[in-house]
Amino acid sequence: MKNYYCVVLLFLMTTSGIFAQVNFEKGHFITESDQKIECYIKNEDWNNTPSKFEYKETLDGDVKVLRLGNFKTLVIDNAFKFEKHTVQFDDSSRALNELSFDRNPNFKEKTVLLNVLIEGKVTLLSYIDNEIRAYYYKKGTGKVAPLIYKVFTTEDRKILYNTRYRQQLLTEFPCDAITENTILKTDYSAGDLSSFFLKYNECEGETAIQYKKTKKGTFHGRVFGGFYNSSSDTELELPVLTRSGIDMEAAWAPTFGVELEYVLPFNKNKWSVFIAPNYSSYEGEGSFFDLMVERRFSVEYSAIQIPIGFRHSMFINDNSKIFLSGAVLIDIPLTTGTGGNVTLPEGDFRTSAGTAIGIGYSYDKYSIEARYLPNRELLERSTQASVKLNQFSITVGYTIF
Structure with a gap:
């Protein structure tokens, strides 16, 4: 009996994905030709920036796959918004044993899918893929620009950080309600940067949309x-x-x-x-x-x-x-x-x-x-x-x- 029970438990652990509930939620995507398609999108509560999405035209419809080359914006109502942009992307290694000696990012032009965290007069976007975390901003309908941050090393293998993004926040987003000390305490993280951009939009007299709401257990x-x-x-x-x-x-x-x-x-x-x-x-x-x-x-x-x-x-x-x-x-x-x-x-x-x-x-x-x-x-x-x-x-x- 005990051996049978353990076998059943092991089987369910290895096949748990079959039962995992991931809802198809109401949303839409915009094609490369600016056509808006209303649909239901599979919300997988992504930790990393996804490369494809599953969706249905109706809740009872067949599952289809939407890949990066087939859309430029995707929205799950009140949950996520993704936008495709060609940006300056730092492809420097983030592995500690492969860190560069150069404090400056190794920017190359790359088309990526960005997760919109805060949308308003100024917008905060992110790209996350395991150890790679990059944040971008956009003013109005302007171009998307990187918030500069890089981990690098010295010849004696001391770990250093280029936190240029703080100077960008200070010069690009002047606001009497935001002090220099506040910017110094703003880490290069989704939580801290989201708080900053929400406050700056408020300073500009606009209520921004926060797509990735703070979750509570x-x-x-x-x-x-x-x-x-x-x-x-x-x-x-x-x-x-x-x-x-x-x-x-x-x-x-x-x-x-x-x-x-x-x-x-x-x-x-x-x-x-x-x-x-x-x-x-x-x-x-x-x-x-x-x-x-x-x-x-x-x-x-x-x-x-x-x-x-x-x-x-x-x-x-x-x-x-x-x-x-x-x-x-x-x-x-x-x-x-x-x-x-x-x-x-x-x-x-x-x-x-x-x-x-x-x-x-x-x-x-x-x-x-x-x-x-x-x-x-x-x-x-x-x-x-x-x-x-x-x-x-x-x-x-x-x-x-």
């Missing part, structure tokens, strides 16, 4: 209950120095708990982190032979179990999803004890940290999850015994906020 609270199936692999070091492995019986026990989840503000809300304290208990008994005499050994254990981990959601539609989870966990013991023909001091109990992997399904506010918790040692302080606890749980949850 969301919190969810959940209560859940269900059952643990627990078993243990047990070994005893007997006084006559013979080691006996004991097959302890598996047992079902109830569990209940609460979970706090934080959905991370990127990648279409597909990743989250969580903490889910819950009640866990195990009572097991087994027998073994020592010098031809049958003996019995039992374990009683309960704890507040605290898994802390991550979750990856694969959306089926707006209301339902499959999710995978992984966690590390610690126990806060409540009751501990051993019995039968062999008893151990309660001070021997100290539970090692463990791991857990899970798979579940959620519909609206309801969820069901199966979770596997492999070997955890319950008797870390003992030199006479080893009790490795294995658990498998099924829980049903309800989201309260």
Whole structure:
């Protein structure tokens, strides 16, 4: 059962892209011949500047591919705007071991797709491709110009920075409300530059459009209950120095708990982190032979179990999803004890940290999850015994906020 569960989990992790919900959202693009095409564009919440887009003419229509050579502007309503421009592009290497000794950018003319971050009387645009980050500006309908920034090195491999862009901000965008100190604190980043361009447009009496709105994560609270199936692999070091492995019986026990989840503000809300304290208990008994005499050994254990981990959601539609989870966990013991023909001091109990992997399904506010918790040692302080606890749980949850 456990091996089958792990195989299913591995399969879903490698095929998760099949289920990932990426919506086709209302938008349009403008062709090279200035024709405006209303359509639905696949919003993939890009981190890097894309080279192509998927779109549909209607929501039920066929998926088509739009490449850079076939349009000059693309807009997803209230989310993204991309424009194609021929710009001065710095192709200097950004790799630390390949940095140039020249502090000046190695500009070459190149046609690229730029992401419009702020649009107004002055517009801020960006190009991002892994380690390459370049920002541009445009005044009115004028030409797009680069904000100059370059990382370079010296012969003794000291890393230096050309921050010419700050002088550009000071001279190209004079505003009484923007001080030189404000510009000195403006980093070469989307957040800082967006704040600057929003403020400058406001200074010019214009309310600019911010296409890439600041995202915030969301919190969810959940209560859940269900059952643990627990078993243990047990070994005893007997006084006559013979080691006996004991097959302890598996047992079902109830569990209940609460979970706090934080959905991370990127990648279409597909990743989250969580903490889910819950009640866990195990009572097991087994027998073994020592010098031809049958003996019995039992374990009683309960704890507040605290898994802390991550979750990856694969959306089926707006209301339902499959999710995978992984966690590390610690126990806060409540009751501990051993019995039968062999008893151990309660001070021997100290539970090692463990791991857990899970798979579940959620519909609206309801969820069901199966979770596997492999070997955890319950008797870390003992030199006479080893009790490795294995658990498998099924829980049903309800989201309260």
